[in-house]
Amino acid sequence: MPTSILLVDDHPVVREGYRRLIERQPGLVVVAEAEDAASAYHQYKAHAPDLVILDLSLSGPSGIEAIRHIRQWDGAARILVFSMLTGAVIVRQAFATGASGYVSKASPPRELLTAVAAVLRGERPMSDDIARAIARDEVAGGRSVLDDLSPRELEILSLTAGGMTAQAVADALCLSLKTVHNNLSVIRATLGARTDAHLVWIAIGAGLVCSAEAPPVSDS
Template identity: 75%
Template structure:
């Protein structure tokens, strides 16, 4: 199997490790690396790789935004998420945005390689822990609060929960400030959130962002 790969992760040392692992496979070549969603989109258009392997946790717009933009430009793009996030809700959001596979970083290296090959064959691929999380969630009949949100709203929620202001989000996503503010109002209404602190803890509970250090901020 011959495949050109774009790696997207904001840690250069981590990317180097992935590059070495992937390029030990006959036919796998890493042709470009990106550290942000914007770089990933630009390099995808420039390189047209056969496979994108990306983390969801990126500075500024997240991997969800990168997936959405790449798939809007190329509906046939093959994208494999490789992330520390293992919740069923965030995995479903990644698939809804257009990901073809999802592997957790806690997985054995062979699972990344097997998922990469599966996605290149046109299959939907998941590591065992992600498949189990989704299966358990479906058996329990559980619905995440994120299921009520569109991919754009999930992106805005994630950036808000990570501490970005509405103005910063507007600039990063090339949206008007009023549009972001309106989206935040809709998000609060859909999630029943009373304050931004409440939004943060909803996002943490859904696995969208990591829990902040220290006790939660007091709600007003």
């Protein structure tokens, strides 16, 4: 029997690319797709796939919520995260919620396929950049200033620190502009950030984004 896979990503073109990559491999078949956390949960219940490949940045509730709900339904579910988010905080949160492995979208396609095989063998694979982020975090003591943020707040901070405007973040996460601004206010208060520039540097220091990705921000 082929290994059945559920793809979860909010971009249809991206899902199509992953489907083509996966189904070129003998013994792998994509049996369902989902664009958000709610549909991921329903598709998992309907198809009971052998593996879920899931992005964390989804429209509406985050991929962390999708992992949580799927694992509540099936404690043995195998879920491989494939995401642009590479900070140690969000990686640890994904594993704590029930992820089986974590690969960044910056990785070569072969690394995703290698991770798929590893998860199916019962291992907990990470791409090289994710492993380095975790190692840096452990050297620093394993505690981040971002640990008090919710998954949604982490997503908003990551996208903002990566250079997206509040409106772009709202569009990407299917939120209202007011909701994004309210979340940013909570994030600033939680982190003690005095300015937008300070907020970006906190995100860089915590490994949520790298300095090369962060935009120049006025300190006003």
